[in-house]
Amino acid sequence: MPLIASAPPLPHTTPRLWLHVALGAAQGAGLWALIELADKSSASSYGPLLVALMYATAVAPSAWHFSHDGFAQPRARIAFAVVMAMMFAALGAHAAPPAFQPVHDLFPVSFLFVSALLAFVLVALACGVDMGARRIVYERLFDIAWRNAMLVAVAMAITGLFWLLVWSAASLMESIGLTVVERVVSHQAFQLPVTGAVLGLSIGLGLTRPEMHAMLRRFWFALTVWMLPVALVFSAVWVVALLFTGVDPLFATRRAALYLLWFCALAVKFVNVAFRFDGDTPAYRPGLARALQWLWLTIPVFLALAGWALLERTQQHGLTTERVWGGLVWILLTMYGLGYAMSLPRPGLWMRTVPSTNIAVAIVGVVLAAALISPVADTRKLVTGDQIRRLQQGKVTPQDFDWQYLARRTGPYGRDALTRLAAQDAGDARQQEIRRLAASALTQYDDIPKTPPHSADARADATRKVPVKPDGQTLDDATVRWLADPASKDGDFDTICLVEPHRCAIWMVDIDNDGERELVVMSDVHGSVQALLYVRSATGWQRQGRLGSYGEGPNLAAWLAAIDRGDVQRVPRRWPDIKIGDRTLEVYPY
Numbered sequence: 265m266p267l268i269a270s271a272p273p274l275p276h277t278t279p280r281l282w283l284h285v286a287l288g289a290a291q292g293a294g295l296w297a298l299i300e301l302a303d304k305s306s307a308s309s310y311g312p313l314l315v316a317l318m319y320a321t322a323v324a325p326s327a328w329h330f331s332h333d334g335f336a337q338p339r340a341r342i343a344f345a346v347v348m349a350m351m352f353a354a355l356g357a358h359a360a361p362p363a364f365q366p367v368h369d370l371f372p373v374s375f376l377f378v379s380a381l382l383a384f385v386l387v388a389l390a391c392g393v394d395m396g397a398r399r400i401v402y403e404r405l406f407d408i409a410w411r412n413a414m415l416v417a418v419a420m421a422i423t424g425l426f427w428l429l430v431w432s433a434a435s436l437m438e439s440i441g442l443t444v445v446e447r448v449v450s451h452q453a454f455q456l457p458v459t460g461a462v463l464g465l466s467i468g469l470g471l472t473r474p475e476m477h478a479m480l481r482r483f484w485f486a487l488t489v490w491m492l493p494v495a496l497v498f499s500a501v502w503v504v505a506l507l508f509t510g511v512d513p514l515f516a517t518r519r520a521a522l523y524l525l526w527f528c529a530l531a532v533k534f535v536n537v538a539f540r541f542d543g544d545t546p547a548y549r550p551g552l553a554r555a556l557q558w559l560w561l562t563i564p565v566f567l568a569l570a571g572w573a574l575l576e577r578t579q580q581h582g583l584t585t586e587r588v589w590g591g592l593v594w595i596l597l598t599m600y601g602l603g604y605a606m607s608l609p610r611p612g613l614w615m616r617t618v619p620s621t622n623i624a625v626a627i628v629g630v631v632l633a634a635a636l637i638s639p640v641a642d643t644r645k646l647v648t649g650d651q652i653r654r655l656q657q658g659k660v661t662p663q664d665f666d667w668q669y670l671a672r673r674t675g676p677y678g679r680d681a682l683t684r685l686a687a688q689d690a691g692d693a694r695q696q697e698i699r700r701l702a703a704s705a706l707t708q709y710d711d712i713p714k715t716p717p718h719s720a721d722a723r724a725d726a727t728r729k730v731p732v733k734p735d736g737q738t739l740d741d742a743t744v745r746w747l748a749d750p751a752s753k754d755g756d757f758d759t760i761c762l763v764e765p766h767r768c769a770i771w772m773v774d775i776d777n778d779g780e781r782e783l784v785v786m787s788d789v790h791g792s793v794q795a796l797l798y799v800r801s802a803t804g805w806q807r808q809g810r811l812g813s814y815g816e817g818p819n820l821a822a823w824l825a826a827i828d829r830g831d832v833q834r835v836p837r838r839w840p841d842i843k844i845g846d847r848t849l850e851v852y853p854y
Contacts, residue, residue, distance in 0.1 A: 279332055279471040288464020291325040292456035299452070312357040319356030323383055324349035325460075329467045330384075330412045333474075334391025334404075344390055348383065355379060358639055374585055375637050382633050385626050387412065402619035405626075406540055411477045419466035426462050485537045489547050492534035496559035499531070503562045515573060524570035525593055531563055532600045539618045546614055553614045561608070563601045570594055582660075583650040585673070588643045592632055599625045648677040652685075655698065662697045667705035682706050708766060717762065723748035729765040733827045737772045743783070746805055760787045769824055771795075777834065784811060788820040795823075 295318060302314050327348040328341060335341040359375045392405025434446040448454055470477070506514075514520045538556075541547035548556065571594055578587055603621030610616055635641040651670060654660050670678035685702035688695065717723050727748045732739060739747070747770075750758050761768035771784040775797070783798040783805060795811035818826075826832065839851035 277333060279468050281465065281468040281472075284329060284464040284468030284471075285461050286464070287325045287328065288460035288462070288467075289457045290460070291321060291464075292458065292460025294321040295460075296453055296456040299456075312360040315360035316353040316357035319359075319379070320349040320353040323352040325464075326383065327387060329464065330387050330408075330415065331391055332471050334387070334408055348386065352379060352383065355634070355637055358642070359637065374589060374643065378589070378633050378637055382630060382637075384409075384412065385630055389626055389630065400623055402623065405623070410481050411474070414477050414480055415467055415470045418470055419463050422466040423459060423462045427459075485541050488534065488537050489541050492531070492538050493548075493552065493556060495527070495531050495534055496556055496562065499527070499562040499566065500559050503565050506565075511569065511572075514569070515576070518577075520573035521570045521577070521590060521594070524566045524573070525590070525597060528563055528566050528570070528597045528601060529593075531560075532597065532604075535560075535604060535615060535618065536622070539615050548614075557608050557615065560601075560605055564598075564605060567594065567598045567601050571598070582654045583647045584669075585643045585647055588636065588646055592629075592636065595632070596625050596629050599628065642675075642677065644674040645677045648674045648681050652681050662694065662701050665701070667701055668708070671705045671709040679706065679709065720745075720748060723750075723762060726762040726765065730761050731765070731769045731824075733769055733771045733773075733824060735828065739770065743805070747785075757785060757787065760789070761785075767820065769820065771827060773832070775834070782808075786820060786823060793818070793820050793823055 298314055298318050298321065302311075302318075324345045328345040331341050331344055335344065355375075388405050388409035389400070391408040392400050392402065394401050394404075430449055434449050437443070437445040511520075514523075517523070538547040546553060574587060574590055574594060600621060603617050603624065604615060606621075607615045607617040636643050636646075639645075648670065651665075651674075655662070655665050667682070670682060672678075674681075682702045682705055685698055686706055688699055717726055724744050727744050728739070730747075747757065748762075757768070767788040769786045771786060772781045773784060774781050775784075776782070780800065783800070784795055785798070786793055786795045788794075797808045797811060798805040799808050800806075842849045842851075
């Protein structure tokens with residue numbers, strides 16, 4: 265019995281709109297209740313349970329929505345949604361830390377994104393299975409996947425438009441003194457259930473018009489089918505040019521794998537558009553179709569270079585979560601590239617290996633992605649093991665090792681590894697240094713509150729932990745209260761400084777030489793410094809501007825080291841401002 269075959273689609277059934285709306289509203293209300301419980305819960309043992317319930321609440325209704333017309337029996341559809349909920353509840357429980365901090369431990373971005381993709385592919389695969397014949401119907405899988413992708417886009421657009429209308433109406437009401445609408449719509453207890461209901465309604469309405477999705481798909485395919493020839497001509501020119509330039513300029517970008525994998529992903533997408541352009545009708549004339557099959561052989565060259573670039577960076581700097589996911593993408597795209605290339609020696613249908621390749625990639629992708637967000641092969645576990653191995657083998661010195669990455673970006677695996685390193689018996693000088701630095705990283709992690717404190721007193725206490733420069737300077741109580749007030753300023757003080765004080769500093773300095781010190785709030789934002797300038801007025805501190813320079817500047821540690829050395833001086837402007845009429849113009853240097 266063939267694994268992949270053609271079969272008639274399941275009959276279309278009219279969705280029950282009220283059920284989609286009610287299920288969406290219940291989904292939103294359930295998520296709101298769980299978030300409220302998580303915010304108020306102080307028992308660390310509840311963490312995995314609550315996160316598991318959040319994942320299940322998000323997945324079960326969604327699986328039911330998007331599996332419409334995918335199962336012959338309603339009970340099978342419900343059972344599928346329940347199984348999906350149980351599966352993702354287990355993944356959510358694993359993703360959750362013992363307590364609810366830090367936020368990136370509770371909901372790692374990669375885990376959420378991969379979980380969403382995993383659920384999308386699982387729904388399409390499940391709906392494509394013909395249980396009676398024990399085979400996968402590619403046409404059904406393809407139709408369900410594209411329909412669901414369009415449903416997601418349309419539902420998000422409609423929901424966004426709905427909220428634009430609601431907020432506009434609330435602003436109108438507020439303009440005449442009726443603020444009750446704004447207070448209601450700004451409350452999470454209103455936002456989540458209503459958003460769920462609107463999403464459910466949008467999906468339900470979309471499901472009532474299957475012909476609309478087919479028309480939109482044909483329209484989109486007609487717009488993009490010509491891009492495959494363009495892409496493959498570019499790839500052929502690039503491969504020929506590479507023979508003369510060599511790979512050094514490509515690898516010098518340090519983003520070689522990213523560029524190559526993105527191009528290959530687009531090429532795969534264009535092949536799928538052309539393959540199902542209009543049912544069994546070929547998208548191209550025979551001569552062009554055959555030429556494109558030959559040109560496709562350039563894509564494996566791209567993938568070989570991308571694999572080389574990923575391997576080289578991993579050997580130089582070790583694994584990171586980004587490189588692990590990049591490796592998964594490379595594996596799947598390589599399967600696409602080689603699978604599609606195997607259609608070249610086979611006569612008959614153009615790119616006839618597309619269905620079997622797509623099914624194989626979907627199954628392998630589901631298995632590997634599930635493993636990488638589960639205890640089987642958690643990306644954080646893989647990264648921690650590789651980084652510790654590099655440290656112990658002497659490939660990186662203790663001073664150059666990224667201890668904070670291990671403490672903050674690899675979840676419990678990294679902190680467990682640091683605990684073991686900090687507890688090891690003293691050995692030679694290198695081992696003693698490793699032990700000291702591991703203990704220091706753990707101490708810094710434990711001393712930092714993982715979420716911004718809520719009460720005014722707790723926020724003030726967190727503010728006082730932010731270093732003040734120059735050494736010896738202190739903040740008066742009024743300034744502390746102003747900094748601790750979330751409504752008093754902009755920037756990232758609340759989300760960074762109150763959570764991780766060591767990533768910030770407050771500099772009291774007389775910049776304009778008027779005898780009064782200004783306030784500069786400096787914070788480390790993704791490795792660069794955000795420095796906001798405030799001056800004291802009769803009404804308190806007022807924002808005046810931002811300190812910065814053209815190009816990439818030093819990090820926060822370098823700023824603070826220069827301040828401590830006294831290496832600070834005022835540099836007069838060479839070009840004064842020019843006022844033409846009532847408009848002031850500045851000269852910006854190149």
